[in-house]
Amino acid sequence: MLTAICQVLARIPAGRVITYGDLAAMAGYPRAARRAGQALRQLPADTALPWHRVINASGRISLPEPAAQRQRERLEREGVIAIGGRIDLGRFRWQP
DNA sequence: GACTTGACTATCG
DNA sequence: TCGATAGCCAAGT
DSSP states (O other): OHHHHHHHHHHOOTTOBEEHHHHHHHTTOTTOHHHHHHHHHTSOTTOSSOGGGEEOTTSOOOSOHHHHHHHHHHHHHTTOOEETTEEOHHHHBOOO
16 A cells, blocks of 8 residues: 555656646546545655655545644745636646 | 545535 | 435454
8 A cells, every 4th residue: 555655656747736636536546535644644754755646535645733834835946836726726736 | 354544526505 | 516425345453
């Protein structure tokens, strides 16, 4: 599970995002969005994987505040801008 | 095994 | 657009 998630995660290009549901589905676990989140939670804080490119289906960040801010910063650095706290999935969502 | 717990999602008013 | 709600499902107790 975690390894499958990591493999998908590693393929997401900079400047793009993916939803928990899609991430789980692409890892081979459809309808397991919450599992995906739980898997990400286990990643080490200094991981090289782009965990910040994962957001929920509403285009919002589901993390508790300290982490959410770091995620927003990283995304903006890659060109993914949040308008009104929301990311435009139609424009930034990654689909292979 | 039964029960609870969420970094979720789809639907509805 | 937003909040409430009801499903979902693997892990942890």
